[in-house]
Amino acid sequence: MTVLDLFPPEAPAEFVPEPAIRPAVVELRQVARVFPGDPPVHALRPSNLVVADGDYLSIVGPSGSGKSTLLNLLGLLDRPTSGEYLLDGVPTGQASEAQRSALRGGRIGFVFQQFHLLPHRSVLENVLLATTYSGVPRKERRQRALAALDRVHLSHRLHFLPTLLSGGERQRVAIARAVVTAPQVLLADEPTGNLDTTTSDGVMDLFDELHRDGLTLIVITHDLSVSGRAERRVRITDGNLSEID
């Protein structure tokens, strides 16, 4: 996918440089987020971060250190107060709200601590919901949802309501929903926060499998056993980002 796909009518083809090497999936350049107030909250101080295609990154830090703030910025749910964020090489600072929505739908998958499944919709419908907003061709939607649910080993629960599932199963539905649109990067905020150790291991095993298949993963956690699974670890304290080697 190129920049062409992002701004189809406006950008004439000849002005778009074809990148010779694949750009980083995520690149933060001096990105900061300050919440206005008295005093203002520096939730994220100017930080740099590069996440390459296929990376598995964990972000650890104490409560209130700015982990969710960082993830919201990465997920285009929030705009930085300064700095530039390039997603797949595309600067997102000037993008309109509708373009950011399209990027979220097409290139980013989210997994939340509270699962966020629609309680009145079946497992399959919950996964299909992601395809309706992300431009997956209608003909492929069902087949891809089935493949994604198979991927998370839930093919036997297609028509269950989420309320009937265990916590681990719910989180696996949420992961299926996140990967069904074939995103460039999967962002997970405390994905195991509501799970016990065993189920949490199941979910982390799934992340390992997805990573092996080439998916770029960014996982926020305060659980050291979870962060230990990642190839790269980033610590955040009081809004300051530092890589742990």
Place this chain on the structure above:
Amino acid sequence: MAKINVRLGSRGDQFRARDLFREAAAGIDARPGRLFLTILGTVLGIASVVVTVGLAQTASGQIARQFDAVAVTQAMAEPGTTRSGWGPAQPVAAIPWDSDIRAGRIAGVEAAGLFASVSLQGEVITALPVNDPSQPMPASPPLFAASAGLLDAVRGYTTAGRFFDAGHDARADRVVVLGARAAERLGVSRVERQPSIFIGDRSYTVIGIIDGMQRRTDLIDGVIVPMGTARANFGLQAPEQVHMRIAVGAGPVIAEQVPIALLPNAPDNVRVQVPVLGSTMRDNIQADINVIFLALGAVALLVGGLGIANVTLLSVMERVGEIGLRRALGARRRDIGAQFMLESVAVGLLGGLIGAALGVAVVVVASAAQAWTPILDTVVVLASALGGGVIGLVAGVYPALKAASVEPITALRGGL
């Protein structure tokens, strides 16, 4: 296992109408109990509007039936008259010979016919030719001219033989139809053997005897010739009147349109008599009832609209988490707004449909109880049902804007 991390080829099938309808339907479907309460106000509002209009229509049909049916369905047009000097009133214009046809084309006119009284110019109408000039002249029945449609237009009927047709008129045939009393006076009771009467010394074949004519009772005493015959043989200059049988309530329209149809260049010169009394009275009776009912309906609709707005707003608040999730999945603000808007319209439309059905049922039952014939315009019923959708549309605007403005981060902080 196949790698599902495939890059998207096209952004073809974005969130479209079909997805929107599915999502809105699922949103409504999720809370059936609440749906009932939501639409209650709209149902009652629409129902009371339909009942008001339906009972008004039914009652006016009923009142029209109770009035003298002739009085409310009869109209007449004639040239206006001048009243200059001391002489008799003179018509200011002549209405055309095809006035009956022109009037008949107007919606609401069910039958139309021309009428004129014809001057005998000293001649008399007798059963036998007058051959003894020394005998005193007997008093003559009056002579009238009519077009083929007149009998129906003035509610007459034949007791023997037949009335003229357009052919007699066009050919100026020497035929007459006798009013019942004139026939008695002239000693004609049967027409099978084509008896003749004499106007002056010319004989005319009697083709029928007529009676009834509640709008021109003088025809009963008269001898009637076709318009064409009166024109050819008696020098009739123009028809005097156009009589019309009209639909109930068509009076005002006819009063407006007939003058233009008859004398397009000088409509002011045509005077029209249409039933006024009956309809005004009916209007007065109905007006009070209608105002009360419609006011109640309007209040109910307002309450209904507020109800929908309220519940939709409540549902937006409850589903903030869902909205945040959808935004995270790539929904634009307008996708969210449209979804709640559509839910609100669908709920309003449903209320409208149920309300309209309920209203029709009430009108039918109430009419049956009074032994009236229920009259209800289907357009009114359909418009009322759609009105529910409009209420939903208006009621949905604020909640939809509210839903569209939900910030995904705030929304996602809470649970679903």
